[in-house]
Amino acid sequence: MLWLVGLGIHGYKGLSAKALEVLSSINTIYVEKYTSPMPDPDIDALKGALNKEIKIVPRWFVEDGREILESAKSNDVALIVYGDPLIATTHLELRVRAEKDGIKCRVLHASSSITSIIGECGLHMYKIGRIITLVSEAQAIASIYYTIYSNLITDNHTLILLEYNQEKNFFLKPNDAFNMLLDCEKDQKHDVISEDIFAIVASRIGSDDQRITSGRIGSLLRYDFGAPPHSIIITGSLHFTEIDALKVLTKMFDEPTNNSKGITKIAEQMVQKYVPKAKRALEQAMNSVNDDKGFSEIFENAEYYISDAERFLKQGKLELAVLSIGYAEGLIDAIRFLKRVNA
Amino acid sequence: MLWLVGLGIHGYKGLSAKALEVLSSINTIYVEKYTSPMPDPDIDALKGALNKEIKIVPRWFVEDGREILESAKSNDVALIVYGDPLIATTHLELRVRAEKDGIKCRVLHASSSITSIIGECGLHMYKIGRIITLVSEAQAIASIYYTIYSNLITDNHTLILLEYNQEKNFFLKPNDAFNMLLDCEKDQKHDVISEDIFAIVASRIGSDDQRITSGRIGSLLRYDFGAPPHSIIITGSLHFTEIDALKVLTKMFDEPTNNSKGITKIAEQMVQKYVPKAKRALEQAMNSVNDDKGFSEIFENAEYYISDAERFLKQGKLELAVLSIGYAEGLIDAIRFLKRVNA
Numbered sequence: 001m002l003w004l005v006g007l008g009i010h011g012y013k014g015l016s017a018k019a020l021e022v023l024s025s026i027n028t029i030y031v032e033k034y035t036s037p038m039p040d041p042d043i044d045a046l047k048g049a050l051n052k053e054i055k056i057v058p059r060w061f062v063e064d065g066r067e068i069l070e071s072a073k074s075n076d077v078a079l080i081v082y083g084d085p086l087i088a089t090t091h092l093e094l095r096v097r098a099e100k101d102g103i104k105c106r107v108l109h110a111s112s113s114i115t116s117i118i119g120e121c122g123l124h125m126y127k128i129g130r131i132i133t134l135v136s137e138a139q140a141i142a143s144i145y146y147t148i149y150s151n152l153i154t155d156n157h158t159l160i161l162l163e164y165n166q167e168k169n170f171f172l173k174p175n176d177a178f179n180m181l182l183d184c185e186k187d188q189k190h191d192v193i194s195e196d197i198f199a200i201v202a203s204r205i206g207s208d209d210q211r212i213t214s215g216r217i218g219s220l221l222r223y224d225f226g227a228p229p230h231s232i233i234i235t236g237s238l239h240f241t242e243i244d245a246l247k248v249l250t251k252m253f254d255e256p257t258n259n260s261k262g263i264t265k266i267a268e269q270m271v272q273k274y275v276p277k278a279k280r281a282l283e284q285a286m287n288s289v290n291d292d293k294g295f296s297e298i299f300e301n302a303e304y305y306i307s308d309a310e311r312f313l314k315q316g317k318l319e320l321a322v323l324s325i326g327y328a329e330g331l332i333d334a335i336r337f338l339k340r341v342n343a
Numbered sequence: 344m345l346w347l348v349g350l351g352i353h354g355y356k357g358l359s360a361k362a363l364e365v366l367s368s369i370n371t372i373y374v375e376k377y378t379s380p381m382p383d384p385d386i387d388a389l390k391g392a393l394n395k396e397i398k399i400v401p402r403w404f405v406e407d408g409r410e411i412l413e414s415a416k417s418n419d420v421a422l423i424v425y426g427d428p429l430i431a432t433t434h435l436e437l438r439v440r441a442e443k444d445g446i447k448c449r450v451l452h453a454s455s456s457i458t459s460i461i462g463e464c465g466l467h468m469y470k471i472g473r474i475i476t477l478v479s480e481a482q483a484i485a486s487i488y489y490t491i492y493s494n495l496i497t498d499n500h501t502l503i504l505l506e507y508n509q510e511k512n513f514f515l516k517p518n519d520a521f522n523m524l525l526d527c528e529k530d531q532k533h534d535v536i537s538e539d540i541f542a543i544v545a546s547r548i549g550s551d552d553q554r555i556t557s558g559r560i561g562s563l564l565r566y567d568f569g570a571p572p573h574s575i576i577i578t579g580s581l582h583f584t585e586i587d588a589l590k591v592l593t594k595m596f597d598e599p600t601n602n603s604k605g606i607t608k609i610a611e612q613m614v615q616k617y618v619p620k621a622k623r624a625l626e627q628a629m630n631s632v633n634d635d636k637g638f639s640e641i642f643e644n645a646e647y648y649i650s651d652a653e654r655f656l657k658q659g660k661l662e663l664a665v666l667s668i669g670y671a672e673g674l675i676d677a678i679r680f681l682k683r684v685n686a
Contacts (some may be wrong), residue, residue, distance in 0.1 A: 013361035086462025109454030281546025330673015338637040
C-alpha cells in the first residue's frame with residue numbers, strides 16, 4: 001500500500017496525528033523536497049520524531065516511481081510531500097499509476113500553500129481566478145500575462161506562484177517577476193501591467209518569519225522581500241472586507257486600487273482606436289475623390305458602418321463592433337487602392 | 344492571543360502535531376461545526392484527546408465574536424475550525440477584528456476540502472477557475488450559470504460547493520443542483536448546461552467512505568450519491584493525464600468529454616460563418632470584373648485578409664480574426680458597389 005502524506009506548510013509539526021500514526025507503523029518512508037524547500041533541521045526533527053530512517057529522494061526518483069511502486073506492492077510505503085500532496089502533478093501521476101498497478105493508495109491531505117496564502121492575505125477564496133506559476137524562462141510569459149488579463153476582466157485575483165528549482169537552488173525573486181511582467185506589457189500593450197497596478201507579495205507563508213507586503217508594483221519593484229519562498233497576487237476588484245483585511249494583515253505601501261477597472265477588453269481597445277482612424281480616412285477619401293463612379297455609395301456605407309461600430313460598442317456588443325469597423329475600413333481602403341492606380 | 348486552528352478534512356486526527364501542542368496549553372477552546380458537519384464521535388474523541396472541555400459554538404456566536412475577542416485579550420483562546428480556517432469569511436473577519444483590537448492572532452492551517460477535492464478527482468489545480476457555492480435559493484443561480492460559462496470559455500474547471508445549513512440540517516443534493524442548472528439553461532440559452540455535459544460528484548472527501556462519481560449529467564441526475572457532503576465539478580477541457588486519472592479514481596458512467604469545446608465564443612461563431620461567405624463573394628467578384636482599374640490589388644488584399652482571419656482564429660486571436668474578416672468583406676463589397684454603378 002502507498003501512502004501519500006502531506007506535510008503541510010508549518011514544518012514537520014504540520015504532520016497530522018493521523019499521519020504520525022500511519023508513519024509510525026511504516027518502515028519505508030521517502031520524503032521529497034523538490035516541490036518546496038524543506039530545511040534540514042525540519043528533516044532531522046522529522047527523523048527524530050518518527051525515530052526511524054527516512055530517505056530524501058530527488059524529483060527524478062519520484063517521476064520514475066518504479067522503486068516506490070515495486071516496494072508498495074508488498075509493503076506499506078509512504079511518501080511525505082510538502083503541502084497538500086496532490087497539488088503537484090508528479091504525485092497525482094504516481095497515485096494513478098499505483099491504482100493501475102492494483103496498489104491501494106491513500107492520501108493524507110494537509111495544509112496547502114495555495115489556500116493558506118489567500119487566507120493570510122485576507123482575500124476571499126471565491127474571487128481567485130486561474131492560478132499560475134511564473135518561471136524565468138521568457139517563453140511562457142505571454143501566457144501568464146493573458147491569464148492575468150483574463151482574470152482581471154472577470155474581476156478575479158491572480159495568484160502567481162514563483163519558480164523554485166531545487167537542483168539549481170533557484171528561487172525566482174518577486175522583483176524579477178515584476179520586471180518580466182512590465183517587459184511583457186511593452187510587447188503586448190493591453191494595459192494589464194504597469195507600475196500603478198496594485199499587487200501583494202506573500203513571503204514565507206506558514207513560517208514564523210511570514211511577511212506580506214502590498215502596494216503599487218512601482219513601490220514593490222526595488223523592495224527587499226528577504227528570504228524565499230515568495231508568491232505574488234495581482235488583485236482584481238476588491239471587496240471592502242478584503243481591503244479592510246489587507247490594511248491590517250499586510251505592510252502596505254499604497255492604498256489598494258481596483259485593477260479590474262482599468263482593464264478594457266481587446267475588442268474595446270480596437271474599436272476605440274479604429275473608429276477615429278476610419279473617420280479621418282473617410283474624410284480624406286471624400287475630399288480627394290471627384291468622380292462619382294459608385295464612390296458615393298461606398299462613402300455612405302462606410303459612414304453607416306462606423307456609426308454602427310460606435311453603437312455596438314456602447315451596447316457591449318463588442319464582436320459586432322469590431323466586425324463593423326473592420327468592414328468600414330475595408331470599404332475606405334478599396335477607394336484608396338483604386339485611387340492609387342487611377343492617379 | 345487568539346489561535347485559529349484548522350481541523351482539516353480527516354476528522355479529529357487531522358489536527359497537526361503543532362495544533363495539539365498549542366491546544367494542550369490553552370484552557371478556552373471553542374469549536375465550530377457550522378461551516379461543515381463534524382460528527383459527534385469526532386467531537387467526543389477530540390475532547391478525549393485534549394483531555395479538556397471544549398465549547399461547541401453556533402454561527403452567530405462566531406459572527407458576533409465579542410466573547411471570543413474579549414477573552415483573547417487576556418488569555419490564550421483557540422477556535423477550532425473545519426478545513427483550512429481562513430476559507431470561511433466569518434473566520435477571516437474574526438481575525439481582522441482581533442488584529443484591530445491589538446490581539447495577536449495566529450492561524451494553524453490544515454487540509455482544505457477545496458484542494459483535496461481537486462486532487463482526489465485527479466484534476467490539475469492550475470485548471471480551476473473561479474470557485475462557487477450553489478445555494479437552493481433560486482435568485483443566485485444565474486450568476487452561478489455565468490461563472491460556469493466564463494470558466495468553460497477559458498477552458499477551466501468549475502468547482503461547485505453545495506449549500507450546507509447547519510440550523511436546518513440541510514444539504515443541497517447534487518441531483519437538485521443539476522436540475523437547478525438545467526432549468527437555468529432553459530432561461531439563459533447559451534448551451535452551457537445540458538444532460539450531455541460531463542460532470543463529477545465528489546462525496547464525503549477525506550472520510551473513509553469517500554466516493555467520486557462521474558459521467559454525463561443525464562446519467563448522474565437520478566443516481567443516489569449517499570450521505571452528504573457532496574460537491575460538483577463541471578470540467579472544462581481535460582488534459583489527457585486528467586482523463587487518465589478520472590478513469591482510475593472515479594466511478595465513471597460515461598467517457599469524459601471536452602465541455603469547453605461545445606462552448607463557442609460569439610467571435611468564433613462569426614468568423615466561422617463569414618470566412619466561407621467572403622470566399623464565395625470574392626470568387627464571384629473576380630469572375631465578373633474584367634477591367635483592372637486597381638481591382639487586382641483589392642482582390643489580393645481581400646484574399647490576404649481572409650487567410651489572416653483563418654490564421655488568427657486558429658491562434659485564438661479572435662478579435663483580430665473578426666477585424667480581418669470584416670475588412671475583407673468591406674474590400675469585396677466595395678467592388679460590388681462600383682460594379683453595380685458601372686454596369
